[in-house]
């Protein structure tokens with residue numbers, strides 16, 4: 001089946017996903033710190049991080065379904081899971097698939113968190129940064145809207161937000177380590 005509705009659905013869910021995964025990544029970074037205010041304790045950020053990532057997984061399912069059902073691109077269901085072998089936009093589609101696979105690892109290990117050591121979970125959870133970065137390249141490479149100013153602004157804003165949050169996270173980790181060494 002090929003229908004303009006499927007095309008709009010693929011584009012719409014892609015754009016919403018970019019925003020949701022950016023919000024999830026930034027909230028994840030923020031949830032490693034203390035609360036901002038007595039009225040906004042840390043657990044609120046953590047719950048928001050979980051809720052937004054849950055919605056992102058549902059939207060991702062819709063994004064993949066619309067891409068597979070739309071026969072225009074001839075994307076088979078397994079090409080949404082295996083990051084090679086696609087005939088339609090093979091490089092950029094594979095990056096979308098890779099982003100999905102990395103996200104799946106992050107989601108599954110988070111659901112099984114109680115059975116993993118804290119260190120293992122933390123190391124694996126860093127794959128979320130890679131998933132986000134790879135999905136941005138996928139969106140820019142495949143997007144119909146990539147030439148529209150609003151898409152450029154959205155992408156630049158998302159990249160800036162994650163870059164600032166990640167930098168702040170790295171600086172905070174370095175300062176924490178220094179403080180711990182001084183206290184010893």
Ligand code: HEM
Pocket residue numbers: 007010011012013014015017018021060063064067068073075079080081093096097099100103131135136138139140142143144145146151
């Ligand atoms: C975390 C994973 C993913 C994210 C964040 C993501 C995001 C995006 C974004 C932002 C776009 C551009 C939308 C636009 O045209 O404005 C896009 C396009 C597209 N994505 Fe994904 N995507 C992901 C995974 C996948 C996967 C696994 C597939 C394979 C089934 C896929 C198939 C497509 C297709 C076919 C388009 C082109 C839609 C069009 O015609 O414009 N994506 N994606």
